[in-house]
Amino acid sequence: MDSRFNSSSETSRNKCAACFRQFNRMEHLVDHMRTSFHSVHEPTCGICQKHCRSFESLREHLIGPLPKLECARIFAVRGCSLCLAVFDSPNSLRVHRATCQLSRPVAAYRMFNSGTYDDLIHFECGRTRAPRVVAASCKMVGGGSDGSLDLCARVCLIDESERIIFHTYVKPQIPVTNYRYEIVGIRPEYLRDAMPLKQVQRKIQDFLCNGEPVWKIRSSGGNARILVGHGLDCLGLEYSQHMIRDTAKYPPLMKTSKLSNSLKYLTQAYLGYDIQTGIQDPYEDCVSAMRLYMRMRSQFHAVEDYPMASEAPNQNNFASWRQNELERMTPEQMLETSRSDYYCWCLDAKRET
Structure with a gap:
């Protein structure tokens, strides 16, 4: 009886403090922490x-086909189905929902069928850092013998306030064989005198670099702008x-199915409205991407001096030569030592404050 009790106690002790997986031996938990990058x-x-690897996994934990029953019961009363936050009371949830569910932006494609709109000239190199973040989207037409080769034919950029700062049709480098009008609303006359692709790329890249050489751009402290899309x-x-x-490509938003990771799905799941229901508008895609970015960026996470596992001070946290030391640590201590293997967008906000 004593041995059974000790075995059960040992298994409980070897429970991951993040994902709650249990392991028969402490060294197996250490191996798990080496590869899981819980943070x-x-x-x-x-x-x-x-802790869940993605918001989709968290959604399944709370409201999926087989949720954790106690969590599902509380979430049904006090949880937001969009951002998956849990509130103190149903009244707090009602107040939150008024701001969490966003309305669909007004389609802009009819405004710009006539050609190019360029507001980038108002942001001269080095004069200002604003806008610090821009979102971009493009729409494709078809090339090649069967029209299946994607060719960029329309580009839109917006700032943090969802204001259009650049829009143009793009002249593809090879002939268009399928204009995909029913999907993207592009006609041959829109591309006849359009801006060449190389010129569009150069204009956008110069604007993003904001006077800095590409090879000198660093993640913080410079003039270069963040590009969202x-x-x-x-x-x-x-x-x-x-x-x-x-x-x-952002891990918390990703899922194995390509369809479920589409911008249309992410917008419906995390912003609460539908896009791409008719002719697809790049402005609408820009707004959705910007709103998703802002939602991920606004998360409150504890401040860490070195938040990435790849940073030098963290590289030996779970080194094999520390095996004996790690096996003497509690699961909670190991979790405090563990760091993320991806760049969390909340760090953008922290580095600007």
């Missing part, structure tokens, strides 16, 4: 404090990855 930046249940690879920009915030 204060992970989406966390406001009821039981379980969903699937930004299609723009073909040569820009510092430190300054790109792509909602299609």
